[in-house]
Amino acid sequence: MVTIRYLSTDDKSLLVYEALSSRPRLDILDMLATRAMSVKEIAEALSFSSATVTIHIRKLEESGLIVCTHAPGKHGRQKLCRLAVESFQGGFxxxxxxxxxxxxxxxxxxxxxxxxxxxxxxxxxxxxxxxxxxxxxxxxxxxxxxxxxxxxxxxxxxxxxxxxxxxxxxxxxxxxxxxxxxxxxxxxxxxxxxxxxxxxxxxxxxxxxxxxxxxxxxxxxxxxxxxxxxxxxxxxxxxxxxxxxxxxxxxxxxxxxxxxxxxxxxxxxxxxxxxxxxxxxxxxxxxxxxxxxxxxxxxxxxxxxxxx
The missing domain is CATH 2.60.120.260 (Galactose-binding domain-like)
Structure with a gap:
């Protein structure tokens, strides 16, 4: 995991700002700071449907804040999510x-x-x-x-x-x-x-x-x-x-x-x-x-x- 990510006013940083402008996505990041979790686990913790959580996960993944991989689960393969960054630095x-x-x-x-x-x-x-x-x-x-x-x-x-x-x-x-x-x-x-x-x-x-x-x-x-x-x-x-x-x-x-x-x-x-x-x-x-x-x-x- 990268410790620091540099942010500025460029388009790539804009993806991060957009991903952070959501309470559910901030809650997901807080949970992933503790451990890696599957989409199903996140949905159960937030009392959301898996489809809703998948939309939020896609936004976080596109921004580079998290990474997702497929791993064996109890009922077939599952999508496992992890943090990709711990903190930010940057400027205008x-x-x-x-x-x-x-x-x-x-x-x-x-x-x-x-x-x-x-x-x-x-x-x-x-x-x-x-x-x-x-x-x-x-x-x-x-x-x-x-x-x-x-x-x-x-x-x-x-x-x-x-x-x-x-x-x-x-x-x-x-x-x-x-x-x-x-x-x-x-x-x-x-x-x-x-x-x-x-x-x-x-x-x-x-x-x-x-x-x-x-x-x-x-x-x-x-x-x-x-x-x-x-x-x-x-x-x-x-x-x-x-x-x-x-x-x-x-x-x-x-x-x-x-x-x-x-x-x-x-x-x-x-x-x-x-x-x-x-x-x-x-x-x-x-x-x-x-x-x-x-x-x-x-x-x-x-x-x-x-x-x-």
Whole structure:
């Protein structure tokens, strides 16, 4: 579960505000803060019909406040609901002087444009692993575009973030959210890894992930994904580059600020996630996308833009 979710005045945040503007939905969130519950259990606790609760659950799920999975029950399969967030932080975009806009994009895990990895390593899509495990050659396999999870012990993957800026516009902030963890043989929650981030060729900083999590099954993992001795989920982290520097979940990583990475018109921004061989903790990297781990998202990018 993500500890903090950033909210602003963009359309994605609007879904959250709409989901919260209902007493029954707030009651559901309070109940799920205690434990995961089925739709039937929630309906009985609220004295609502299952059909009514399903409508509320759909709204909460669309906003990203909860995640739902299907699990065996007493009378067949049941829909099990869990919280996906514990708290919020955020703010309003200043509008004095220049007009500010927000742009966004979603990058699938397999859509990297460059890589260099060492075993243990591999990729998987919703239906199966891609090629042979621990063979870096399959990171070039055409099927990798369908990958929604990847992992490696050392190296990097690099993505191209599209540059939607118009002439005269400038970036004022970038937020990049992703689910990730270390990569241990099997899994090991005490397996630190120094994961570094670069954007536009500039080093943003290093975050030390505490481990590779396999103590319980990931909420979204497909049925064929192994239950034991395999990474199950990661931590949802928000990497931000602002006018004051680079941060991860609000904790400063470096002084690299948004002015240092302003892209030229028509030029994309390379975004590299790496575990360097000279790091203090070479503990690998696992990246989760939609349908894997605990958060049903890809690498999500939000740009704050100022226009003349």
């Amino acid at each position: 975009r200043a509008r004095t002087g220049n007009r500010r806009d927000a742009l966004s994009c979603s990058i699938r895990i397999g859509h990297y444009t460059d890589y260099s990895v060492k075993p243990t390593c591999g990729l998987a899509m919703q239906s199966s692993f891609i090629g042979q495990l621990d063979d870096p050659r399959y990171f070039s396999d055409p099927q990798r575009f369908d990958a929604d999870v990847l992992w490696f012990a050392e190296g990097y993957v690099e993505y191209r973030i599209p540059n939607y800026l118009l002439p005269g516009q400038r970036l004022t902030r970038i937020d990049i959210s992703m689910e990730l963890c270390s990569e241990a043989p099997g899994s090991n929650e005490n397996w630190p890894s120094d994961i570094s981030f670069e954007l536009g060729g500039r080093q943003l900083g290093i975050w030390t992930c505490p481990g590779d999590f396999g103590d319980r099954r990931g909420l979204l993992n497909p049925d064929w994904w192994p239950d034991t001795n395999k990474t199950q989920y990661g931590l949802l982290k928000i990497l931000s580059v602002t006018e004051d520097g680079s941060f991860i979940d609000g904790i400063k990583l470096s002084d690299t600020a948004i002015r240092d990475i302003q892209p030229l018109f028509g030029h994309d921004m390379p975004f590299r996630i790496a575990v360097r061989p000279d790091a203090d903790n070479v503990g690998g990297l696992t990246l989760f996308g939609q349908g894997f781990g605990n958060y049903n998202q890809n690498i999500e990018v939000i740009f704050q833009v100022a226009s003349p």
